[in-house]
Amino acid sequence: MILSTPDTINEDGAANHGSVVLLAGASGLVGREILATLLADKTVAAVHCVGRRPIPVKHPKLITHLAEFSALPTLPKVDQCFISLGTTIKVAGSQAAFRAVDLDGVLAMALAARCSGAATLGVVSAMGADAQSPVFYNRIKGEMEIALGRMGFKSLVIARPALIDGDRAFLGQAGRAGEGIGLLLARALRPVLPANYRAILARDVAQALIRTVQAATPGVVTLLSGDMQGG
Numbered sequence: 081m082i083l084s085t086p087d088t089i090n091e092d093g094a095a096n097h098g099s100v101v102l103l104a105g106a107s108g109l110v111g112r113e114i115l116a117t118l119l120a121d122k123t124v125a126a127v128h129c130v131g132r133r134p135i136p137v138k139h140p141k142l143i144t145h146l147a148e149f150s151a152l153p154t155l156p157k158v159d160q161c162f163i164s165l166g167t168t169i170k171v172a173g174s175q176a177a178f179r180a181v182d183l184d185g186v187l188a189m190a191l192a193a194r195c196s197g198a199a200t201l202g203v204v205s206a207m208g209a210d211a212q213s214p215v216f217y218n219r220i221k222g223e224m225e226i227a228l229g230r231m232g233f234k235s236l237v238i239a240r241p242a243l244i245d246g247d248r249a250f251l252g253q254a255g256r257a258g259e260g261i262g263l264l265l266a267r268a269l270r271p272v273l274p275a276n277y278r279a280i281l282a283r284d285v286a287q288a289l290i291r292t293v294q295a296a297t298p299g300v301v302t303l304l305s306g307d308m309q310g311g
Contacts (some may be wrong), residue, residue, distance in 0.1 A: 098125035105164030111288030116189035149185035161193035242305040275306030
């Protein structure tokens with residue numbers, strides 16, 4: 081289902097020939113910041129958001145596609161794709177449900193983007209991502225990174241943020257007790273924590289990811305959390 085279509089004509093009547101971007105996960109902390117930055121970017125002509133629920137944003141450049149990630153429709157031609165999908169085992173309800181979002185959903189979206197012509201992909205992963213990790217969360221993130229690397233994108237940018245600092249209540253998301261405690265500790269210990277393990281603003285993650293995707297460096301670029309601090 082398509083909820084809106086973009087106005088691709090400039091004020092002077094000329095067609096807008098900027099980049100066409102695909103985004104999944106616009107309802108999350110980082111996804112919301114990615115969307116806002118892309119919509120404000122004059123080099124971006126249109127943003128196609130894919131998700132299971134409508135997002136409370138209206139903009140001439142925004143097109144929303146409602147779909148399950150397990151049954152994605154054929155999507156329009158795009159130049160770049162950003163994926164910021166993620167949940168927790170507690171929210172998802174089980175390890176299998178978590179895997180369905182953080183691995184299967186991400187890979188389905190990436191494949192759809194590849195089929196739609198995207199040469200560059202930016203994805204939000206996590207510090208500690210490791211396919212061999214004994215920690216389930218980190219292992220799934222690591223498996224996701226490896227699978228994306230095999231999809232043949234000309235440029236793949238992987239952002240690995242530490243604990244993300246942002247207002248989930250503003251997004252209508254349930255609070256995460258463990259995350260809240262973690263953020264309080266991270267803020268208190270910030271001066272002594274290594275840069276890669278300090279809490280990071282969602283806006284900083286989004287802006288660093290967009291900047292690097294737009295640079296389109298060939299191969300795989302991994303942005304560690306410390307690299308993204310301060311935008």
